[in-house]
Amino acid sequence: MQEQNTPDDVHATEAETHEHAPAEANHEERIAALEAALEEAKAQVLYVKAEGENIRRRASDDIDKARKFALEKFSGELLAVKDSLDAALAVENADVASYKNGVELTAKQLLSVFEKFNIAEINPLGQKFDPNKHQAISMVPAEGEPNTVLSVLQKGYALNERVLRPALVTVIQPQ
Structure with a gap:
């Protein structure tokens, strides 16, 4: 047996179709807006990435120049x-x-x-031997305080208090 649609049934079906149409259109608009936002975010990410690469490259160039001309x-x-x-x-x-x-x-x-x-001379004659600033070439028995620099064979140098070259020294031997 076939069902017969009454005029009320037809109006109900049309109403349901019209109710879903605005929801679907709104849904499609939202998807389009989200896709546009995604594309914009991708473009921003690419821009930030490129900008980061440019900064890194410029910093590398600056470091190279600083080394060359320091x-x-x-x-x-x-x-x-x-x-x-x-x-x-x-x-x-x-x-x-x-x-x-x-x-x-x-x-x-x-x-x-x-x-x-700021290059300072290290001339430790008469000072206590300091292995951080002096290099003992020999130890000799002599009068005076043990481990004291007796003679300086070659002066040392420090740059901003960092030893470039230790002083070559002879040290009084402990007895």
Whole structure:
């Protein structure tokens, strides 16, 4: 037996169809808005990633430049010392006293450069032996406090209180 739709049934079915249509349209609009937001977020992520790469590259370039030119000022100061040495060697008719004076002036000029760049001399004569700053070449029996520097064979140097080269020393041997 076939069911017959009454006019009320037809109106009810149409009403149900119209009720679902706005919900489906609203749902599709929401999906489209979410897809657009997702695309925008993807674009922002790509932008942030690219910006991060640019920052990393620029920082790497800056570090490379800093390494290359870190000694530029120091080197410029040393050139003046080199010029003084070259001038001394170019003199033809000089006696030992004038050479000595020239070398002393050049040594003072070099010490001035060292001071400007925080390079300190380590000359521990008469001080307690410090293995962090001194390198003992020998220990000799002598009068005086044991483990005291008796003589300095070669001065040491420190840059900003960090040892560049330890002083080579002879130390009084404990008895």
